[in-house]
Amino acid sequence: MSRTKELQKNLFGGTTSNARQFVMIATLVGIILYFQISTGGLTLQSGNLIALTQQYAYISVLSIGMLMVIVAGHIDLSVGSVAAFTGIVVAKAISQHDVPWPAGILLGLAVGALIGAWQGFWVAYVGIPAFIVTLAGMLLFRGGNQYIGNADTVPVPPGFREIGAGYLPEAGPDTGYNNLTLLLGLLACAAVIWRELRSRQVRKQMEGAEPAPLWISVIRIVVMVAVIVFATLRFAGGRIGTSFPISGIILAVLVIAYSYYTRNTAGGRHIYAVGGNSRAAELSGVKLRRVNFMVMMNMSILAALAGMIFVARSAASGPQDGLSWELDAIAAVFIGGAAVSGGLGTVGGSIVGGLVMAVLNNGLQLTGTGSDMVQIIKGLFLLGAVALDVYNKKQGRFSIIGSLTRPLRREPSAQSSDPTAQDRETARI
Amino acid sequence: MRKMLIKSLAVGAAAVLALTACSNDREKSGGDTPAGGKGFAKDALIGVALPSKTSENWVLAGDLFTNGLKEAGFQSDVQYAGASTTVADQQAQITAMTTKGAKVIVIGATDAAQLSTQVAAAKQAGAVVVAYDRLITNTPDVDYYIAFDNFKVGQLQGQALLDGMKAKKPTGPYTIELFSGSPDDNNSGVFFNGAMDVLKPEIDKGNVVVGSGQTDVKQTATQGWKAENAQSRMDSLLNSTYNGGKTLDGVLSPNDTLARAIITSIKGAGKPIPVVTGQDSEVESVKSIMAGEQYSTINKDTRKLVAETINMVKTLQTGSDPQVNDTKSYNNGVKVVPAYLLPPLIVTKANAAEAYANDPKLSPLTK
The missing domain is CATH 3.40.50.2300 (Response regulator)
Structure with a gap:
């Protein structure tokens, strides 16, 4: 084994497949560094990081649900319309029918669940391909948005805007930073250290598994803590009145919850089984219809949430909400390494995929590139990222998609090292 | 092991301290700079x-x-x-x-x-x-709003519609249809209200009749200012209201793109082109005006x-x-x-040459 390979093995947790994940993170870091230099330091400025989080939180919320839909072997084209429909229902309820805004949020989630149940029913129990059902849904709920909203823009009250445009409040003594954001960063650091230590412990207890050398763990902790501290200080040190956005917190909670669900619970593993080989899964006792139903329903609930976050950030629900969101979400999932045929992909990968697109978009805008060129570059990037991956896989070399198949193999080492990468990702959002 | 950990934490703490030294935007908050208060750099x-x-x-x-x-x-x-x-x-x-x-x-x-x-x-x-x-x-x-006087634009469009119809057919009643712009654009309502300011008294007198009865700004809206939406609405109006012998004398269109879509729809149905208003002085519409199809546009230079x-x-x-x-x-x-x-300016075939005299793109079209 060559020296570099050995280093890779040690740094990224033992198997070569672990090292592959590094490529995706490296791409992201590369893009960030490129734009950091070409925009003269604007990319990593507090204000820009905060804006970036707010701008893409809703797309990332969608891409979590979309990842599960795609892993199960389906697609959902209706998310933008569902988001727009929910947005107008909630905005109208709050501003014209005096529904208090927390109840409005619950109403929105309920609307999402109902829509999801409707689409899930057709997909899972009638057996119509999700492509068709959600294409119908796309028209249905876009029309619904315009019917209910009269194609009008309906404003929402300040309380509701918090979920899209709000920040952690200022509290405690004047430290020159936002204290709650600092606390959040501290928690993230603690979690990272605890995870690393725990994974070492687990591996020690396991027979035949040998923990990586101590210095590796130390480097890993230091790098991750440094990244988190950097991000925390940036978020906490923005203009007074701004700090870590509420929408970012919502996203972080969802990412952690759904990562755990898809990786560590039976229900989550069933989705992969269904997407990998539905017949085999069914014969092994997986309730196929139930899984399909839940996946479609979950997607619509998340779409409803994304719609509300966007409406909150825009301070109003408008007739153009949700246009081509489905494409952004799907692009994020595929850049993040999911397979079109289903069965492959991770929540973390999709978030990084979304982040890559977000940073690309933001960087191009900061350098003053027109929206026509931005679209061209994003299109080429999507094609290039997936093509490179397919090519490498055929060559039996480094594969981004391959790196994401680890959860399927259920290696103990994968279980222990993956979550740390996850934290690194969430810390950056 | 324990020693290593302590060391690592020490390194971590050092890193934290080093990073704390990096810039903090909090001090230079520009939150209370009054608008236009002090001016700014000449190359800002x-x-x-x-x-x-x-x-x-x-x-x-x-x-x-x-x-x-x-x-x-x-x-x-x-x-x-x-x-x-x-x-x-x-x-x-x-x-x-x-x-x-x-x-x-x-x-x-x-x-x-x-x-x-x-x-x-x-x-x-x-x-x-x-x-x-x-x-x-x-x-x-x-802080500021800068625009052409859009209410005035609407009034001019309404007046042009009346003048155009009077020139073709000296006595009423005239049958018209109304189109307005995208409901998410604040101007749409302003144009429409301006036009109705002129048209409403005539409608009340019975001199002008809206054939389909659709007079509300919601009913007449054109989502996204899209030509296809105006065209399909005109198609269905022609089918529902003007299928029999009823003639359409005029159409209030808020801009040129929509005006041309409306004319396309009417031509497609094989009906005579009524008086159609417009706005924006788009090249195609100026050509159309010179060819005697669209009646008027607005020059908002x-x-x-x-x-x-x-x-x-x-x-x-x-x-x-x-x-x-x-x-x-x-x-x-x-x-x-x-x-x-x-101030906006209404342009018809009669004053087009004069109105576009200074416009390098449009003035050749008017000759």
């Missing part, structure tokens, strides 16, 4: 965020801004929203301009009510927000509007208050925005 960055490139007007405005701001010595960042994701794109573009430290941000809004979070952030960062052509609503953070906007930016740069001529009419729902309004 001026951001211009325009809607997507759906009409010639916006493309021209973008070019004029890029060149004009450069001539005036400013740095400029002129952006169009993407065609499919207009609102989200424009929000991101305005935020990017704020991050880059733009001193004035000129915004031609795609959805006038969905920008309040972004303009609030721009305002807090010390930028002056100027609403260009479309008033930004639902926010206290707009984009050159003048951009030039006035750049004048406003220059005034702001020196630190004085720019000129406004209307401090009462433009209430955006939160406050009355001081406005500088330019």
Whole structure:
């Protein structure tokens, strides 16, 4: 084994497949560094990081649900319309029918669940391909948005805007930073250290598994803590009145919850089984219809949430909400390494995929590139990222998609090292 | 093991300390800089965020801004929203301009009510927000509004419709149909109300009849100012109301793109072309007017509007208050925005040569 390979093995947790994940993170870091230099330091400025989080939180919320839909072997084209429909229902309820805004949020989630149940029913129990059902849904709920909203823009009250445009409040003594954001960063650091230590412990207890050398763990902790501290200080040190956005917190909670669900619970593993080989899964006792139903329903609930976050950030629900969101979400999932045929992909990968697109978009805008060129570059990037991956896989070399198949193999080492990468990702959002 | 850990924590702590030293934006908060209070550098960055490139007007405005701001010595960042994701794109573009430290941000809004979070952030960062052509609503953070007098535009359109029909057929009653613009554009209602200001008395007298009975701004709306939407609405109006022998004498169209779509629809149905109004002086429509199809358009010289906007930016740069001529009419729902309004001009075949004499692109068409 060559020296570099050995280093890779040690740094990224033992198997070569672990090292592959590094490529995706490296791409992201590369893009960030490129734009950091070409925009003269604007990319990593507090204000820009905060804006970036707010701008893409809703797309990332969608891409979590979309990842599960795609892993199960389906697609959902209706998310933008569902988001727009929910947005107008909630905005109208709050501003014209005096529904208090927390109840409005619950109403929105309920609307999402109902829509999801409707689409899930057709997909899972009638057996119509999700492509068709959600294409119908796309028209249905876009029309619904315009019917209910009269194609009008309906404003929402300040309380509701918090979920899209709000920040952690200022509290405690004047430290020159936002204290709650600092606390959040501290928690993230603690979690990272605890995870690393725990994974070492687990591996020690396991027979035949040998923990990586101590210095590796130390480097890993230091790098991750440094990244988190950097991000925390940036978020906490923005203009007074701004700090870590509420929408970012919502996203972080969802990412952690759904990562755990898809990786560590039976229900989550069933989705992969269904997407990998539905017949085999069914014969092994997986309730196929139930899984399909839940996946479609979950997607619509998340779409409803994304719609509300966007409406909150825009301070109003408008007739153009949700246009081509489905494409952004799907692009994020595929850049993040999911397979079109289903069965492959991770929540973390999709978030990084979304982040890559977000940073690309933001960087191009900061350098003053027109929206026509931005679209061209994003299109080429999507094609290039997936093509490179397919090519490498055929060559039996480094594969981004391959790196994401680890959860399927259920290696103990994968279980222990993956979550740390996850934290690194969430810390950056 | 334990020693290593202690060491690692020490390194971590050192890293934290090192990073703490990095810049903190908190001190240089520009939150309370009053608009136009002190002026700014002569080569400051001026951001211009325009809607997507759906009409010639916006493309021209973008070019004029890029060149004009450069001539005036400013740095400029002129952006169009993407065609499919207009609102989200424009929000991101305005935020990017704020991050880059733009001193004035000129915004031609795609959805006038969905920008309040972004303009609030721009305002807090010390930028002056100027609403260009479309008033930004639902926010206290707009400093100025600059546009042609849109109510006047509507009145002129209404008057042109009446004059045109009278010229073709000296006595009424006249049958007309009404079209209005996109409901998310604040101007749509202003145009429509201006036109109705002139048409309503005639309708009440029975001199003018709306054939389909659709007189509400909601019923007449054209989502997204899209030609296809106007065309399909006209198609169905022709089928539902004018299928028998009823003749259509005039159509109120808020702009040229829609006017041409309406004429296409009527031609397709094989009916005689009625009097159709327009606005914006688009090349195709000027050709159409000269060919005797579309009846009128409005000349809102984009050159003048951009030039006035750049004048406003220059005034702001020196630190004085720019000129406004209307401090009462433009209430955006939160406050009355001081406005500088330019007078529009109605153009028909009769005065086209005169109206476009100074326009290099349009004047050859009128000869």
